Amino acid sequence: MADNLTPHDTAEVERAVQWALAEGKTFELVSRGTKRAIGRPAQWDATLDLSGLSGVLLYEPEELVLSVKAATPLAEIEALLSASQQQLAFEPMDYGPILGAPPDAGTIGGAIAANLSGPRRIKAGAARDHFLGVTAVSGRGATFKSGGRVVKNVTGYDLCKLLAGSWGTLAAMTEVTVKTLPRAETEESVLVFGLDDGSACRAMTAAMGSFADVSGAAHLPAAVARRMPQAAGGNAAATAFRLEGVAPSVAQRKSLLQALLSPLGSLDVLGESDSHALWRAIRDATPFAADGPAGGRDLWRISALPARAADAGRVLAERVGAALLYDWAGGLIWAALPASADAGEPLVREAAVAAGGHATLIRAPAAVRAVVAVFAPEPAPLAALTRRVRESFDPHGVLNAGRMWAGL
Amino acid sequence: MPLTMPPADEAVLARRAEIVAALRRMVPGEGVIASDQAMRPYESDGLTAYRQLPMVVVLPENTAQVASVLGYCHREGIKVVPRGAGTSLSGGALPLGDGVLLGLAKFNRIREIDFDSRVAVVEPGVTNLAVSEAVEHAGFYYAPDPSSQIACTIGGNLAENSGGVHCLKYGVTTNNVLGCELVLMTGEIVRLGGKHLDAAGYDLLGVVTGSEGLLGVVTEVTVRILKKPPCARAALIGFPTSEDGGACVARIIGAGIIPGGMEMMDGPAIRAAEDFVHAGYPLNVEALLIVELDGPRAEVDHLLDRVQDIARACNAVTCRVSNSEEERLLFWAGRKAAFPAVGRISPDYYCMDGTIPRAKLPLVLKRMQELSAKYGLRVANVFHAGDGNLHPLILYDANKPGELERAEKFGADILLLCVEVGGVLTGEHGVGVEKRDLMPAMFSESDLDQQQRLKCAFDDKSLLNPGKVFPTLHRCAELGRMHVHEGRVAFPDIPRF
Numbered sequence: 001m002a003d004n005l006t007p008h009d010t011a012e013v014e015r016a017v018q019w020a021l022a023e024g025k026t027f028e029l030v031s032r033g034t035k036r037a038i039g040r041p042a043q044w045d046a047t048l049d050l051s052g053l054s055g056v057l058l059y060e061p062e063e064l065v066l067s068v069k070a071a072t073p074l075a076e077i078e079a080l081l082s083a084s085q086q087q088l089a090f091e092p093m094d095y096g097p098i099l100g101a102p103p104d105a106g107t108i109g110g111a112i113a114a115n116l117s118g119p120r121r122i123k124a125g126a127a128r129d130h131f132l133g134v135t136a137v138s139g140r141g142a143t144f145k146s147g148g149r150v151v152k153n154v155t156g157y158d159l160c161k162l163l164a165g166s167w168g169t170l171a172a173m174t175e176v177t178v179k180t181l182p183r184a185e186t187e188e189s190v191l192v193f194g195l196d197d198g199s200a201c202r203a204m205t206a207a208m209g210s211f212a213d214v215s216g217a218a219h220l221p222a223a224v225a226r227r228m229p230q231a232a233g234g235n236a237a238a239t240a241f242r243l244e245g246v247a248p249s250v251a252q253r254k255s256l257l258q259a260l261l262s263p264l265g266s267l268d269v270l271g272e273s274d275s276h277a278l279w280r281a282i283r284d285a286t287p288f289a290a291d292g293p294a295g296g297r298d299l300w301r302i303s304a305l306p307a308r309a310a311d312a313g314r315v316l317a318e319r320v321g322a323a324l325l326y327d328w329a330g331g332l333i334w335a336a337l338p339a340s341a342d343a344g345e346p347l348v349r350e351a352a353v354a355a356g357g358h359a360t361l362i363r364a365p366a367a368v369r370a371v372v373a374v375f376a377p378e379p380a381p382l383a384a385l386t387r388r389v390r391e392s393f394d395p396h397g398v399l400n401a402g403r404m405w406a407g408l
Numbered sequence: 409m410p411l412t413m414p415p416a417d418e419a420v421l422a423r424r425a426e427i428v429a430a431l432r433r434m435v436p437g438e439g440v441i442a443s444d445q446a447m448r449p450y451e452s453d454g455l456t457a458y459r460q461l462p463m464v465v466v467l468p469e470n471t472a473q474v475a476s477v478l479g480y481c482h483r484e485g486i487k488v489v490p491r492g493a494g495t496s497l498s499g500g501a502l503p504l505g506d507g508v509l510l511g512l513a514k515f516n517r518i519r520e521i522d523f524d525s526r527v528a529v530v531e532p533g534v535t536n537l538a539v540s541e542a543v544e545h546a547g548f549y550y551a552p553d554p555s556s557q558i559a560c561t562i563g564g565n566l567a568e569n570s571g572g573v574h575c576l577k578y579g580v581t582t583n584n585v586l587g588c589e590l591v592l593m594t595g596e597i598v599r600l601g602g603k604h605l606d607a608a609g610y611d612l613l614g615v616v617t618g619s620e621g622l623l624g625v626v627t628e629v630t631v632r633i634l635k636k637p638p639c640a641r642a643a644l645i646g647f648p649t650s651e652d653g654g655a656c657v658a659r660i661i662g663a664g665i666i667p668g669g670m671e672m673m674d675g676p677a678i679r680a681a682e683d684f685v686h687a688g689y690p691l692n693v694e695a696l697l698i699v700e701l702d703g704p705r706a707e708v709d710h711l712l713d714r715v716q717d718i719a720r721a722c723n724a725v726t727c728r729v730s731n732s733e734e735e736r737l738l739f740w741a742g743r744k745a746a747f748p749a750v751g752r753i754s755p756d757y758y759c760m761d762g763t764i765p766r767a768k769l770p771l772v773l774k775r776m777q778e779l780s781a782k783y784g785l786r787v788a789n790v791f792h793a794g795d796g797n798l799h800p801l802i803l804y805d806a807n808k809p810g811e812l813e814r815a816e817k818f819g820a821d822i823l824l825l826c827v828e829v830g831g832v833l834t835g836e837h838g839v840g841v842e843k844r845d846l847m848p849a850m851f852s853e854s855d856l857d858q859q860q861r862l863k864c865a866f867d868d869k870s871l872l873n874p875g876k877v878f879p880t881l882h883r884c885a886e887l888g889r890m891h892v893h894e895g896r897v898a899f900p901d902i903p904r905f
Contacts, residue, residue, distance in 0.1 A: 151763075157615055162611055303605055382599070
């Protein structure tokens with residue numbers, strides 16, 4: 001049976017990694033395990049369970065800064081921030097529903113390691129944009145820090161950016177500092193019904209180029225809208241736009257948006273609580289939840305150019321019957337494909353490249369993830385650079401080896 | 409302050425004529441400059457206290473030429489210093505006497521503007537302001553706005569991760585770039601990111617941004633452009649003390665308001681600016697705050713009312729709100745002219761750049777006055793109050809023996825004070841050579857070793873901009889050694905089950 005190490009502070013993590021180096025062992029990094037099913041199902045000798053590294057170190061709302069141990073649960077952080085009318089503006093999604101893990105169980109370290117974001121990505125950025133400072137233990141068993149607790153800092157390389165989205169393959173983060181921001185005082189959403197994917201993407205682009213300052217723009221094709229109570233009213237495809245801010249501002253921008261959208265189809269407006277529920281469902285891609293009708297499908301996350309997203313969607317829908325959800329004003333496509341031995345990888349990669357972006361396989365059986373590239377393969381000089389960067393942190397492949405790419 | 413740079417490679421210098429000839433074959437025409445007189449403009453950047461003629465200046469015109477030059481220098485073991493417009497205030501583009509100075513000034517075209525994707529694809533030698541001007545007709549702009557934006561280039565902005573006065577709300581360069589083409593020291597060309605959001609693999613763009621030209625040479629940048637807010641209004645608020653001003657900033661943010669810009673000036677800076685541009689600044693206050701709100705008119709007016717209420721509760725003695733675009737620009741005129749204004753009251757000034765947790769401002773200002781007395785030099789402060797980025801301007805006279813050295817020591821003490829209160833050595837000007845030797849105040853040897861190992865992943869022979877950022881140069885082979893002793897680490901006595 002594999003060893004399970006449960007360190008409680010940075011020094012213990014450092015010793016654990018040094019032990020692995022000395023023994024020639026490899027670690028799977030895990031805390032709550034909500035995203036454990038993402039990535040290649042490599043085999044590791046032991047588990048480095050970081051869930052003991054939990055707790056708030058510093059929260060100063062007026063300085064917009066929060067420092068916590070890396071495995072502090074997001075739910076705990078969100079409750080703390082909420083009491084000061086603040087939030088993590090990057091709106092980290094919860095992978096629990098689509099992966100069949102418990103909801104609201106993720107940690108801040110996991111959110112950063114996966115560079116999570118949500119519908120507000122188009123306005124507020126992703127986890128990387130709010131990640132100010134870190135203490136971590138490299139795969140060399142050396143503790144290092146980078147960044148700080150202030151937003152404006154160019155002292156040394158910004159290793160935080162590199163650790164964000166590295167899925168634990170460079171270092172085990174033990175303490176993180178993030179920027180907090182005020183929560184909007186109120187929100188409303190405007191929905192327009194009956195648009196095809198292409199018209200919807202054009203409408204979202206128009207909204208993004210207007211003064212409406214939307215903080216979410218998503219298109220839910222009819223089959224998907226039907227599964228979302230707040231969007232099902234039109235019994236058709238629904239294209240949703242979120243407005244957040246102070247009430248007079250939301251009211252002014254809502255009028256602007258209604259004028260922009262009313263020639264396109266019938267409209268609906270969602271008040272604060274319905275709007276909140278709808279965007280949470282979009283954030284978590286719940287129409288594709290593991291326990292729902294699409295739960296058995298292979299699920300891809302495709303980053304695309306909005307102007308080309310609908311073409312990519314059409315190819316995937318027509319060729320393999322993919323169910324789709326467009327977020328980020330068309331910049332993100334969730335594509336659920338009928339289960340297959342290769343998760344439709346060649347077609348998805350072709351469509352993603354044609355759309356100017358890339359694709360990541362988020363959900364598929366382990367046997368599929370073992371033979372299909374989960375993260376986009378990189379061209380030769382870049383792949384070599386990636387390897388050298390990984391080796392600069394973890395030359396012996398102790399941490400999550402093989403999780404992102406085979407043999408790395 | 410004596411500055412130790414990497415020792416000159418005599419073998420390279422002995423081959424200078426041959427190297428210049430080889431470079432001329434790669435970059436024909438007038439792209440290779442080798443006479444001392446013609447190289448003179450390149451001998452320093454915005455940090456003029458340090459000057460050094462390069463071995464040779466090369467001004468390539470396209471990516472293939474950059475790749476040839478770098479590949480050649482890599483094979484031949486020749487150092488390279490990249491340079492944009494040369495506006496760096498930290499000596500990031502200071503040449504090396506045995507190195508090639510690689511200027512990107514000829515990369516000055518805007519390649520593509522894509523309003524649907526809200527991006528512009530530009531060459532690195534395009535100025536910051538030129539990007540905004542190119543998209544202005546459609547109501548868009550590029551958000552980061554360093555004060556040198558009329559001259560500084562996007563390539564330099566990316567290398568330094570430049571900020572500006574609007575970055576609390578709109579972010580710094582790293583939050584506004586989406587992709588780049590990067591030539592590695594080997595001459596290999598890689599593309600990082602693109603027009604899309606989020607990296608496919610490691611966020612290498614994120615670490616190249618702000619790497620001060622030590623990791624690669626950028627030959628194309630894709631930036632995010634934003635719709636310009638329909639309305640902007642500013643409030644000009646005076647306080648009897650910096651404590652009151654600092655409290656007001658904290659309460660504005662605590663009230664959930666993120667202004668587009670929030671700038672503070674101290675008494676000496678206010679008076680110098682007012683004497684210079686006559687912006688109507690009150691002269692009987694010790695702290696002046698400019699708070700600018702932008703967005704829909706209804707939002708701006710609503711939030712400005714709240715800001716004024718907060719200001720009154722924080723003992724503001726004056727408060728004016730701009731009622732026209734002319735008035736708003738007048739409020740800013742004094743702040744934007746603060747550096748030249750200080751230049752009028754002193755033969756020379758030394759501009760510092762630290763960031764502090766905002767709440768420490770009164771303490772830092774008080775300690776700075778003590779240092780001012782100790783060194784016998786005046787100091788004026790301008791402060792990006794929203795994000796805690798402090799620019800003390802130390803007044804000195806370079807013609808008086810010892811004053812420059814005293815100013816530099818004073819400056820170093822200020823930066824160490826910033827670190828002591830929880831801040832950092834540099835908020836937006838970069839480490840370069842200026843703050844290089846202060847790095848150990850903020851980073852341990854282990855921290856710096858990991859950063860240098862990352863450099864080795866990009867530049868295995870440490871040929872790209874060596875002598876900048878890191879106080880001690882290590883050979884990559886030495887950094888690669890593992891300090892864990894195989895077989896000798898005890899089985900760790902940490903909890904397990």
